[in-house]
Amino acid sequence: MKVIVPVKRVPDTAGEKNIDPNDKTVDRDGIESVLCPINEFSIEEAVRLKESQGAEVKVLLMGPESAQPIVRKALSYGLDSAVQITDDAVAGSDAIGTAKAIAAALKNEEFDLVIFGNQATDARTCVVPAAVAEILGLPSLTYARHLEVDGDKVVVHREHEEGYDVVESTLPAIVSVVEAINEPRYPSFKGIMAAKSKPLDVKSAADIGLDTSEVGMANANAVITEFEHRPPKEAGTIVEDDGSGATAAQLADWMQSKKFV
Amino acid sequence: MGELLVLIDHAEGQPRKLSLQMLTAANQVASQTGDTVSAVWLGEGASGAADVLGRHGATKLYAWDSPDALGYVTLPQVEALQQVMETSGAEILFFASTNLIKDVAARLAIRVDGGVITDATGVEVADGRIVATKEIFGGELITKCTFADGRKQIVGISNNAFAAEETGGGAAEVVNLDVSLSEAATAAKVTNVEKQVTSDRPDIAEAAVVVAGGRGLGDEQGFELMEQLADVLGAGVGASRAATDAGWYPHRYQIGQTGRTVSPMLYIGSGISGAIQHRAGMQTSQNIIAINKDGEAPIFSIADFGIVGDLYTVVPKLIEELQARKG
Ligand SMILES: Cc1cc2nc3c(=O)[nH]c(=O)nc-3n(C[C@H](O)[C@H](O)[C@H](O)COP(=O)(O)OP(=O)(O)OC[C@H]3O[C@@H](n4cnc5c(N)ncnc54)[C@H](O)[C@@H]3O)c2cc1C
Ligand SMILES: Cc1cc2nc3c(=O)[nH]c(=O)nc-3n(C[C@H](O)[C@H](O)[C@H](O)COP(=O)(O)OP(=O)(O)OC[C@H]3O[C@@H](n4cnc5c(N)ncnc54)[C@H](O)[C@@H]3O)c2cc1C
Numbered sequence: 001m002k003v004i005v006p007v008k009r010v011p012d013t014a015g016e017k018n019i020d021p022n023d024k025t026v027d028r029d030g031i032e033s034v035l036c037p038i039n040e041f042s043i044e045e046a047v048r049l050k051e052s053q054g055a056e057v058k059v060l061l062m063g064p065e066s067a068q069p070i071v072r073k074a075l076s077y078g079l080d081s082a083v084q085i086t087d088d089a090v091a092g093s094d095a096i097g098t099a100k101a102i103a104a105a106l107k108n109e110e111f112d113l114v115i116f117g118n119q120a121t122d123a124r125t126c127v128v129p130a131a132v133a134e135i136l137g138l139p140s141l142t143y144a145r146h147l148e149v150d151g152d153k154v155v156v157h158r159e160h161e162e163g164y165d166v167v168e169s170t171l172p173a174i175v176s177v178v179e180a181i182n183e184p185r186y187p188s189f190k191g192i193m194a195a196k197s198k199p200l201d202v203k204s205a206a207d208i209g210l211d212t213s214e215v216g217m218a219n220a221n222a223v224i225t226e227f228e229h230r231p232p233k234e235a236g237t238i239v240e241d242d243g244s245g246a247t248a249a250q251l252a253d254w255m256q257s258k259k260f261v
Numbered sequence: 262m263g264e265l266l267v268l269i270d271h272a273e274g275q276p277r278k279l280s281l282q283m284l285t286a287a288n289q290v291a292s293q294t295g296d297t298v299s300a301v302w303l304g305e306g307a308s309g310a311a312d313v314l315g316r317h318g319a320t321k322l323y324a325w326d327s328p329d330a331l332g333y334v335t336l337p338q339v340e341a342l343q344q345v346m347e348t349s350g351a352e353i354l355f356f357a358s359t360n361l362i363k364d365v366a367a368r369l370a371i372r373v374d375g376g377v378i379t380d381a382t383g384v385e386v387a388d389g390r391i392v393a394t395k396e397i398f399g400g401e402l403i404t405k406c407t408f409a410d411g412r413k414q415i416v417g418i419s420n421n422a423f424a425a426e427e428t429g430g431g432a433a434e435v436v437n438l439d440v441s442l443s444e445a446a447t448a449a450k451v452t453n454v455e456k457q458v459t460s461d462r463p464d465i466a467e468a469a470v471v472v473a474g475g476r477g478l479g480d481e482q483g484f485e486l487m488e489q490l491a492d493v494l495g496a497g498v499g500a501s502r503a504a505t506d507a508g509w510y511p512h513r514y515q516i517g518q519t520g521r522t523v524s525p526m527l528y529i530g531s532g533i534s535g536a537i538q539h540r541a542g543m544q545t546s547q548n549i550i551a552i553n554k555d556g557e558a559p560i561f562s563i564a565d566f567g568i569v570g571d572l573y574t575v576v577p578k579l580i581e582e583l584q585a586r587k588g
Pocket of ligand 1: 026027065090092098122398
């Protein structure tokens with residue numbers, strides 16, 4: 001069985017985040033970038049399929065040359081090889097453009113299962129996995145909190161606000177996973193060393209047959225036009241409890257003054 | 262003059278609160294574009310909702326009252342919506358920015374050549390196009406997003422960004438849909454639905470008040486205390502990742518960067534330090550209360566009211582106080 005894990009490079013949540021005032025894209029220069037944390041769960045799920053079913057697992061990343069360390073990081077968990085789509089023509093793509101580029105890359109690959117994270121921690125739109133599935137004419141079983149592959153069938157528990165739906169379909173299929181699905185392991189030293197020499201195929205839009213009039217900033221269906229930083233918050237009331245719980249009455253007063261009681 | 266569509270999210274025959282809020286948002290937009298507002302109900306129980314949807318400003322109700330709508334994964338809803346968009350000529354569709362419906366929006370966008378903007382907290386119209394407000398990076402930045410010319414505009418609305426208002430309209434005119442599904446649409450089926458909501462407590466994304474607990478609770482029983490506090494306030498209960506990781510509360514109640522975003526009128530965090538990844542999911546709450554025994558905890562920097570103290574002393578007293586005041 002063949003599995004592909006698309007991954008994304010995102011700004012570290014703990015660090016500085018900004019939008020470039022000129023092109024309104026995420027300012028990725030001079031900030032800490034990381035492998036999207038949710039990809040640790042999609043990678044773990046793929047590694048488990050490698051262990052249990054002998055799956056062959058490939059990483060797919062769309063990103064500029066400078067995103068290469070993220071690909072190596074993904075490989076260090078024990079995945080087999082990688083494809084990176086690098087082309088200035090895809091820079092600034094919106095969610096739909098991103099889906100088009102990833103789908104084009106997938107058309108060049110053989111796979112039974114594609115495992116996305118349910119969202120990337122930067123834009124958090126969640127729409128890319130299903131849009132990719134639509135372009136490829138495949139089922140989208142997203143938000144998996146449990147995933148089982150049995151022969152040519154996949155069963156997924158899709159997490160939602162009220163519980164989960166058990167769904168099934170035949171392979172090939174596109175899935176995305178939520179954090180609840182597993183506990184990611186850390187890459188081993190051996191894994192980190194091996195990742196340096198694993199095959200990485202860097203491809204341009206032309207290499208994957210991607211029509212560049214469908215992607216990139218100029219062809220985005222949705223664009224950011226303006227942004228501002230949230231004004232800083234005024235300091236609140238902080239009281240220290242003396243161990244008697246007497247502050248609870250003060251809090252209740254405050255809540256009453258705000259009409260929450 | 263055209264139609265602006267609102268995809269109604271519903272459960273047990275009732276539209277969710279967000280659906281009525283979306284109708285209000287749609288009416289605000291429609292008054293500028295000159296459109297009328299039409300609701301779309303996919304799944305059973307449509308006609309029973311014509312009245313409430315009409316009262317909130319839906320003139321028409323496109324109804325596909327069939328178990329097939331939700332009996333398969335995503336595509337039946339996409340195909341029904343595609344049909345409504347094509348026959349009505351609608352350019353704009355509002356949807357609830359929730360897990361499973363985002364998939365419907367994504368697949369629909371590909372079919373109708375649309376853009377998708379998710380999690381909008383405000384909508385305006387400029388040059389005939391929707392301009393959506395989006396709070397990004399956990400609310401650190403506030404952006405305006407819009408669509409390219411000639412593209413269908415598919416807009417996901419966030420919970421509680423609009424107050425649902427009645428417009429004084431009568432029942433919506435029901436237009437029954439006849440959808441014949443493609444073979445692909447029935448390829449992935451729903452074999453079981455597990456409801457895990459254990460009470461009638463509101464969901465954290467919808468609730469006006471959210472009570473959240475963290476590692477400071479110390480154990481699973483701590484969440485019983487959180488639930489008691491929530492029940493006095495009619496609140497939903499959420500958790501930090503430390504608490505969901507420990508198995509004290511289900512994952513889908515996790516608030517934060519990799520959990521859910523909540524934006525209630527009031528958030529009360531107990532035993533939560535306020536790590537940046539947690540704040541990313543709650544710092545747009547209108548009022549924030551923090552109870553933590555560590556005065557240096559970062560959550561105090563965004564708290565409107567903070568108590569430095571032991572939650573096991575403060576919270577039971579708070580419950581008593583609130584009960585007394587409720588009379
Ligand atoms: C917080 C946030 C919310 C957003 N919400 C939405 C939304 O609701 N709907 C929507 O459609 N869009 C959304 N977007 C995308 C948005 O509309 C713009 O298109 C966006 O500003 C461009 O995305 P970016 O900043 O990630 O751009 P970029 O940094 O250019 O990244 C876009 C993608 O292109 C890749 N890329 C960049 N350069 C290259 C290169 N040389 N080779 C290969 N790949 C490359 C990146 O890795 C990334 O995957 C959102 C973006 C952000 C930051
Ligand atoms: C990639 C990534 C994604 C993440 N995503 C999320 C996310 O979505 N949501 C999330 O919440 N976290 C997330 N985290 C984890 C986050 O970094 C923190 O570890 C987590 O939020 C801590 O949870 P906590 O505040 O409950 O626990 P702690 O940080 O351990 O804080 C416990 C607090 O309880 C206080 N306390 C202890 N006992 C008492 C008592 N008796 N009375 C009062 N106070 C007491 C302590 O003073 C302390 O401040 C993420 C981390 C990473 C790396």
